[in-house]
Amino acid sequence: MKIVVLVKYVPEPTATWSFADDHTLDRQNVEGRLSELDEYAVEQALRIAETVPGAHVRYLTMGPARAADGLRKALAMGGDDAVHVLDDALHGADAVATSLVLATALRQAGFDLVLCGMASTDAEMSVVPAMVADRLGVPAVTLAAELSTDGSAVTARRDTDVATEELTAPLPALLSITDRSGDVRLPSFRNIVAAKKKPVVTWSLADLGIAPERIGAATVVRAVRPRPAREAGTVITDEGDAAVQLADFLAANKLL
Amino acid sequence: MAVRVILGLLLTVVASGLAGRRLLMLYRLGRAGQPAEPGRTRGVAARVRAELTEVLGQRKLLKWTVPGTAHLLTFWGFLILGLTLIEGYGALVDRDFHLPWIGTQPWLGFLEDLFAVAVLLAVLVFAAIRLRHLPAREGTRSRFFGSHLGGAWLILFMIFNVVWTLLLYRGAQINTGNFPYADGAFASEVVARVLAPLGTTANDVIETAGLLLALGVVLTFLVIVVHSKHLHIFTAAPNVAFSRRPRALGALQPVRSGGKLVDFDDPGEDDVIGRGAIEDFTWKGMLDFASCTECGRCQSQCPAWNTGKPLSPKLLIMSLRDHALAKAPYLLAGDDHAGVDALAAAEAQRPLVAEGGVITPDVLWSCTTCGACVEQCPVDIEHVDHIVDMRRYQVVMEASFPREAAVLLRNLEHAGDPWGRGAANRLDWTAKLDFPVRVLGDGEALPDDAEYLFWVGCAGAFDERAVRTSQAVAELLHTAGVGYAVLGSGETCTGDPARRLGNELLFQELARQNVATLTAAGVRKIVTTCAHCFNSLANEYPQLGGTFEVVHHTQLLSRLLAEGRLTPVTPVQATVTYHDPCYLGRHNRIFAPPRDILGSVAGVRLTEPDRTRERSFCCGAGGARMWLEEPLGTRINEARTDELLATGADVVAAACPYCIDMLADGVAQRAAEGVTVTDVAGVLLRSVRAIPDDPEGATR
Ligand code: SF4
Ligand code: SF4
Numbered sequence: 001m002k003i004v005v006l007v008k009y010v011p012e013p014t015a016t017w018s019f020a021d022d023h024t025l026d027r028q029n030v031e032g033r034l035s036e037l038d039e040y041a042v043e044q045a046l047r048i049a050e051t052v053p054g055a056h057v058r059y060l061t062m063g064p065a066r067a068a069d070g071l072r073k074a075l076a077m078g079g080d081d082a083v084h085v086l087d088d089a090l091h092g093a094d095a096v097a098t099s100l101v102l103a104t105a106l107r108q109a110g111f112d113l114v115l116c117g118m119a120s121t122d123a124e125m126s127v128v129p130a131m132v133a134d135r136l137g138v139p140a141v142t143l144a145a146e147l148s149t150d151g152s153a154v155t156a157r158r159d160t161d162v163a164t165e166e167l168t169a170p171l172p173a174l175l176s177i178t179d180r181s182g183d184v185r186l187p188s189f190r191n192i193v194a195a196k197k198k199p200v201v202t203w204s205l206a207d208l209g210i211a212p213e214r215i216g217a218a219t220v221v222r223a224v225r226p227r228p229a230r231e232a233g234t235v236i237t238d239e240g241d242a243a244v245q246l247a248d249f250l251a252a253n254k255l256l
Numbered sequence: 257m258a259v260r261v262i263l264g265l266l267l268t269v270v271a272s273g274l275a276g277r278r279l280l281m282l283y284r285l286g287r288a289g290q291p292a293e294p295g296r297t298r299g300v301a302a303r304v305r306a307e308l309t310e311v312l313g314q315r316k317l318l319k320w321t322v323p324g325t326a327h328l329l330t331f332w333g334f335l336i337l338g339l340t341l342i343e344g345y346g347a348l349v350d351r352d353f354h355l356p357w358i359g360t361q362p363w364l365g366f367l368e369d370l371f372a373v374a375v376l377l378a379v380l381v382f383a384a385i386r387l388r389h390l391p392a393r394e395g396t397r398s399r400f401f402g403s404h405l406g407g408a409w410l411i412l413f414m415i416f417n418v419v420w421t422l423l424l425y426r427g428a429q430i431n432t433g434n435f436p437y438a439d440g441a442f443a444s445e446v447v448a449r450v451l452a453p454l455g456t457t458a459n460d461v462i463e464t465a466g467l468l469l470a471l472g473v474v475l476t477f478l479v480i481v482v483h484s485k486h487l488h489i490f491t492a493a494p495n496v497a498f499s500r501r502p503r504a505l506g507a508l509q510p511v512r513s514g515g516k517l518v519d520f521d522d523p524g525e526d527d528v529i530g531r532g533a534i535e536d537f538t539w540k541g542m543l544d545f546a547s548c549t550e551c552g553r554c555q556s557q558c559p560a561w562n563t564g565k566p567l568s569p570k571l572l573i574m575s576l577r578d579h580a581l582a583k584a585p586y587l588l589a590g591d592d593h594a595g596v597d598a599l600a601a602a603e604a605q606r607p608l609v610a611e612g613g614v615i616t617p618d619v620l621w622s623c624t625t626c627g628a629c630v631e632q633c634p635v636d637i638e639h640v641d642h643i644v645d646m647r648r649y650q651v652v653m654e655a656s657f658p659r660e661a662a663v664l665l666r667n668l669e670h671a672g673d674p675w676g677r678g679a680a681n682r683l684d685w686t687a688k689l690d691f692p693v694r695v696l697g698d699g700e701a702l703p704d705d706a707e708y709l710f711w712v713g714c715a716g717a718f719d720e721r722a723v724r725t726s727q728a729v730a731e732l733l734h735t736a737g738v739g740y741a742v743l744g745s746g747e748t749c750t751g752d753p754a755r756r757l758g759n760e761l762l763f764q765e766l767a768r769q770n771v772a773t774l775t776a777a778g779v780r781k782i783v784t785t786c787a788h789c790f791n792s793l794a795n796e797y798p799q800l801g802g803t804f805e806v807v808h809h810t811q812l813l814s815r816l817l818a819e820g821r822l823t824p825v826t827p828v829q830a831t832v833t834y835h836d837p838c839y840l841g842r843h844n845r846i847f848a849p850p851r852d853i854l855g856s857v858a859g860v861r862l863t864e865p866d867r868t869r870e871r872s873f874c875c876g877a878g879g880a881r882m883w884l885e886e887p888l889g890t891r892i893n894e895a896r897t898d899e900l901l902a903t904g905a906d907v908v909a910a911a912c913p914y915c916i917d918m919l920a921d922g923v924a925q926r927a928a929e930g931v932t933v934t935d936v937a938g939v940l941l942r943s944v945r946a947i948p949d950d951p952e953g954a955t956r
Binding site for chain 1: 523525527529651652653654655657659662665666670671672676677678679680745761
């Protein structure tokens, strides 16, 4: 079984982010990491691979040169090889373009099961998984908290606000995984050493046969400003009328 | 005569054969270990001094007066009575034998008899101590809990036999006229008087029989010793000679695999990080295990054991030794394990750390690396190094560690601090100060008028209580006119919790980054408020090429007081007790400066808890335990808080952010009204400020 995990190299959430002249994030000057949410997908892929003989785990990412660090991190956790889609023309690509690139790369690489995190920790849009599945014409199960496969189908538990559902999809299929799926492993030393030798191939847009004009963004960022400092909240001291004050406050803010 | 010689030699040959076979096996077992770190023979003067004070002078044993004295007498008794053994062998051949030159002088006869009696008395004391502290009665509080009890009694009985058989044949010798000493051997003379009425023939027989008996007892004793924990008779002296000097505390050893330093940039594929099997330990480790006397001194001070955790440093060392011995036939069989007996083969299958393994995970993770065991151990066993080495294997090779630690590790890896707050917030603590704190920008060098780099530390930047200490120290330095700067967002965790948890990879990453930052900034002198940062910066960063002059804030402040650059003016009316942080006190021997500071403040009445200085009891936070839950037994911080509250103090002072957190939690738990917990600097600041500050300030 060919398992491909879509991973993203994101700016460190605790770092100070800065923006380049074109209003895109200055990725050169901010530390990055493998998106924490993608680690759950990596973990699930590795767990499946441990139970399915002959399974092959590949990582696929699209991003700047430093994104290769994210692939190495995933490879250190386990898995066999990785594909890095790297092309200057990808700079500033939005979700639509990203899904196009990833879907094309997936088709080229071949897959039975695609796993990815429920969202990236930078943009947090959660739309790329569904878009990729749509482009590939395979079933998508998003926000899976538990999954298993018998080799021909995949079964997942999905927690929603109102119910827990269990879904089964025939392979090939795509699943996005939540952080409730189980603890993520720490790479062991042997795996870290071994990961340095695992193959990582780089594909350009030309390799994928995608014309650079098809990449871009449907929206334009006009300005980027730092968020204003948080203002002190209102403190209500109870002099017998706290409940009324509170209710008035909520009503004034259309929360009641 | 011929009978004496033949029997005597026969006994000797058999016993030497039995003992020799065992010793050879032990030697080969030691050789099955890894090469030891270099430096084990460096600093000969210190090693000789250790032999003189710790072995001949029994310094560490004498910390416990009664058993220490009894042991001193036994130890010296064995040395002196060694002379009687030579005399005994001589008498086998020549009934009239005496030691050349000095052999007939009365003082020697007196000395021998004196120590014979002393050893006898010591045996009685040892027996009494064993009866008083019977594990059957005292349970886990007994220092002998889990020790090999039968073996210990057998040894005492054998020592007793050595002495009485010795006195028996010496008494008979006097009566047959073959005794070397005309005078002085008072105890032998008493025995002689008892035996005299039996007549010459009988005394003749008793002399020969007694001599052979005495030799037989000594030789049997030898065979028993090399098969028991009393092996320490032979291993203690070399173990002390090869142990880490000045002590196995402070820095942890760098990681070696197969005796070679591991290059973390380009590690070898077969490199083993830490110890995952008994043969991963070095021969010095094996010698440590063979040297344990099961005395229980380590365990008596261990915060984990004393609060009902399964970790006893004694039992840990004993388990490793017992396992090494049980696995020995397998290890020594070479590559062909077909002929190895089933028990040894089964032992070889037992994992080193696992449920049902030699050491259970609960034992391994209970250690706070406080070093109390190392401090106590009379034969200088290096418990902390062994424990961390086993943790290193578990974390780095097996990725196996307590689940709660994952958050700590993730925060350290991604945010550079245990709280996960990130570099961007590292200067928040300066916001409320009414004087400027100089911050080094990226790549900026420390200006000439800044003498010190103030290493704030993660706690100092993010922990609410420690922030107050950072602010107090900043203000005190500012008041004293000491030039300093901080790194701000350029600082990351020193890596202490990661390293002590066993995550050497993460430690290397963090530490190397810090060494690079500090070196690039041209830093030479560092001041820090955290005992753990202090230890890493001063003792461990040199391993990575970062050598700085590091002072703890209490050292700097006490110097500023002595130089008159700080003047306490406002009396602080309080009874203050000082808690020695393990990593400042025991690990780094900084005991006086914090006390000097407290002593300089008018009104302060200083009171010491029962366990203080070298014997201080851990707050429970070291060894990354600050970030782990404490589900087993009772809580260490509460036990320590009780000891501190028992002094009647209304201010508990410490000099490490972890201690302050743990003790403040303990005081809150005990609902001790009116007791505040503060850093020593907080007390000083109250006094240095001319105006008495707000009542809240009591906690600063
Ligand atoms: S270092 Fe401290 S906690 Fe660890 S075994 Fe020794 S005494 Fe116990
Ligand atoms: S390790 Fe040292 S202190 Fe502990 S029981 Fe053994 S000899 Fe005694």
